[in-house]
Amino acid sequence: MKTISEGSHRSSFVDNRKSCICRFIIMEMHNPPHPGEILKEEVVVAAAGITIAEAARQLRVSRVTLSRILNGKSSITAAMALRLSVWLKTSPDVWMNLQTQYDLWRARQDMDCDITPIVLAA
Numbered sequence: 001m002k003t004i005s006e007g008s009h010r011s012s013f014v015d016n017r018k019s020c021i022c023r024f025i026i027m028e029m030h031n032p033p034h035p036g037e038i039l040k041e042e043v044v045v046a047a048a049g050i051t052i053a054e055a056a057r058q059l060r061v062s063r064v065t066l067s068r069i070l071n072g073k074s075s076i077t078a079a080m081a082l083r084l085s086v087w088l089k090t091s092p093d094v095w096m097n098l099q100t101q102y103d104l105w106r107a108r109q110d111m112d113c114d115i116t117p118i119v120l121a122a
Contacts, residue, residue, distance in 0.1 A: 032105050034072035035098035043088065044070065059083045075099055 044055050056066040060083065068074035076084070081095035 030105075032098070032101045034102050035076050035095055036069040036072050036074070038098060039084070040070040059087055075103070 044050055044052065052067055052070065053063045056063040059066060059080075061080070065074070069076060069080065076095050076099045078092070078096065081092035081099075084090065084095050085092040
């Protein structure tokens with residue numbers, strides 16, 4: 001079974017994924033995908049034959065942890081962003097920004113209170 005860490009294919013694969021992942025950060029999106037969804041589509045699914053268990057092993061996390069992220073049930077933490085950045089040769093900021101965009105969009109959708117801006121004395 002081929003994995004994304006095999007030989008020279010990793011470099012070109014990672015370069016292609018990096019450009020795909022970065023396009024999600026360039027603009028603020030309406031209904032942005034959970035970063036786990038991006039990870040699943042752009043890396044795990046796109047890497048012919050890699051399983052969640054194998055990806056989790058390479059990232060040194062449990063299969064359950066990675067599965068929860070890939071299925072949008074858990075957020076990408078700073079520690080996971082660091083792991084992903086080493087694994088995929090990206091910046092941890094990429095993953096943190098994706099998570100922040102997702103969280104802010106969700107918070108905006110859930111915000112139903114009417115807040116009046118504060119007026120500061122001159």
